[in-house]
Amino acid sequence: MSYLPLVGLPADTYESHGFQYHSIGDKYVRAVAEVALCSPVMIPSMIDALQLDDLLEHFDGIVMTGAVSNVHPPHYGEQPTVAHEPYDHGRDATTLKLIEKVLKKGLPLFCICRGFQELNVVLGGTLETELQQVEGRLDHRAPDHDDVDVRYAPSHAINIRPGGLLEQILGKRETMVNSIHRQGIKRLAKGLQVEATAPDGIIEAVSVRDAKSFAMGTQWHPEFRALNNPDSVKLFTAFGNAVRGYAAARGKTLRTVA
């Protein structure tokens, strides 16, 4: 029987009317389905009920999504302050363990925005908060606007490292990206390699050194209207190809989607 590779996406958690919910934004699952051409599957962020090792046996790739919440600072050795809020402890507990296991196992991994920050934290790096208040930094937040096409419009350039993985994928040394974050990488984890930076020096893309498969992160949101953005198409296609390679190596007969 032919098989469409499965990509897991851990959920955000939130509470409403006394009940706990798990959710993922449509733009992430749509980019996985429509551009990477894989089947997206939500992983609920309920670490106490998940057997992560068993669960990962069923997946061929993982996407870490962005989120409004921030990683709880004690995970990277800092004191929480009001400026670091809001948090999502349920998500932290799941994603930080999951990323570690995914890298060990060698599943393709694509980390976006909060996911990119989580990748840095898991590998021993730290985060800076309220970038827009730091002298010399750009304001990396989205404009305050109701229209998502305004909020997620390209807003600054990035410089892409010559000879790096991102240059190989995008085929260029500079591009424009959207920007929807207040936090950024402060200390880069030793296991990460910078792939791109913003004009103010903020790290915008990383890859995992000596990774067993595709393992990259972007601070921007390539999943936004991914099919309409040539850079996003290249990134999700490269991820999808790595996912198909991983599935094929596990003996799966792959189904192709037109």
Ligand SMILES: N[C@@H](CCC(=O)NCCCC(=O)O)C(=O)O
């Ligand atoms: N909270 C962090 C990460 C920012 C982020 O992931 N934003 C995404 C917003 C919602 C979405 O588009 O999924 C920070 O502010 O740095």
